[in-house]
Amino acid sequence: MPVKSTNARSDFDAIEQLLRSLGFEHVPGTLPELVERGVRESLPLLAFLELVARSEYDFREERRVKTSLKLSGLPVGKTMDTYDFAFQRGLNKATIDLLTTCEFAQRKENVLLLGPPGVGKTHLAAGLAVKCVQNGFSTVFMTADELIDGLRKDDQAGGRRAHRRRYMTCAVLVIDELGFQTLERREAQLFFRLINGRYEKGSTVITSNKGVREWPDLLAGDEVLATAILDRLLHHCHVVNIDGRSYRLRQIEKRVSR
Numbered sequence: 275m276p277v278k279s280t281n282a283r284s285d286f287d288a289i290e291q292l293l294r295s296l297g298f299e300h301v302p303g304t305l306p307e308l309v310e311r312g313v314r315e316s317l318p319l320l321a322f323l324e325l326v327a328r329s330e331y332d333f334r335e336e337r338r339v340k341t342s343l344k345l346s347g348l349p350v351g352k353t354m355d356t357y358d359f360a361f362q363r364g365l366n367k368a369t370i371d372l373l374t375t376c377e378f379a380q381r382k383e384n385v386l387l388l389g390p391p392g393v394g395k396t397h398l399a400a401g402l403a404v405k406c407v408q409n410g411f412s413t414v415f416m417t418a419d420e421l422i423d424g425l426r427k428d429d430q431a432g433g434r435r436a437h438r439r440r441y442m443t444c445a446v447l448v449i450d451e452l453g454f455q456t457l458e459r460r461e462a463q464l465f466f467r468l469i470n471g472r473y474e475k476g477s478t479v480i481t482s483n484k485g486v487r488e489w490p491d492l493l494a495g496d497e498v499l500a501t502a503i504l505d506r507l508l509h510h511c512h513v514v515n516i517d518g519r520s521y522r523l524r525q526i527e528k529r530v531s532r
């Protein structure tokens with residue numbers, strides 16, 4: 275195929291320009307290669323059309339996922355692929371596999387990952403969040419401290435802003451490490467407002483080292499508020515209890531047992 279002859283080149287230029295004006299971003303720069311491939315592999319017209327469309331789609335998807343991951347606040351490298359299920363034998367992998375399909379996000383259900391420090395709650399929550407991003411759900415990952423701080427600031431600024439905040443509007447909100455710090459009364463009220471606002475509108479994934487029975491203490495000692503929060507959280511919720519060993523301590527355990 276004489277792709278680089280002068281005539282062919284100017285034909286390409288015209289088509290590339292047309293594609294650009296139609297909003298194509300990737301195909302215009304790679305059209306000669308795509309056509310060469312089509313000729314080399316004797317692709318039927320429909321297959322060639324699919325090759326062109328897929329090339330543009332894959333490029334945009336890759337860029338979308340990259341940008342969304344950057345904006346999501348997710349820790350780097352914590353994915354489902356790097357989680358060692360063999361180490362955490364008590365964990366029901368089937369439950370996690372079901373969650374990684376992201377159907378929970380589609381149905382606006384919540385996820386609670388509970389257990390002692392080091393068992394991989396944050397890692398799993400981050401891994402799930404990556405899957406959610408890849409599946410096109412707007413996803414935000416925040417530590418509980420960052421979230422409470424944000425809620426407080428928005429409250430002080432008049433409260434209205436909170437409705438438009440990403441933590442309120444995103445499809446999937448991950449709140450990591452709820453329970454390290456006891457919330458004050460106002461903070462617990464703001465937290466209720468958030469959970470209530472997201473109820474059946476989006477998914478909330480929470481990791482905590484405190485079982486739900488301890489939540490009233492965590493939420494300013496207010497039983498009524500804690501019940502109201504748990505009522506909404508647990509209505510459509512996957513609760514994952516991880517009672518295993520700490521991954522952080524495994525190296526030390528190894529050294530000690532030598």
Ligand code: ADP
Nearest residue numbers: 356357358361391392393394395396397521522
């Ligand atoms: P938690 O949030 O339960 O305290 P983390 O998710 O922060 O625990 O895990 C502690 C560290 O150990 C992290 O670096 C995490 O990536 C790693 N980790 C925990 N469990 C596993 C596992 N099963 N496979 C691989 N890495 C793990």
Ligand code: MG
Nearest residue numbers: 395396451481
């Ligand atoms: Mg953690």
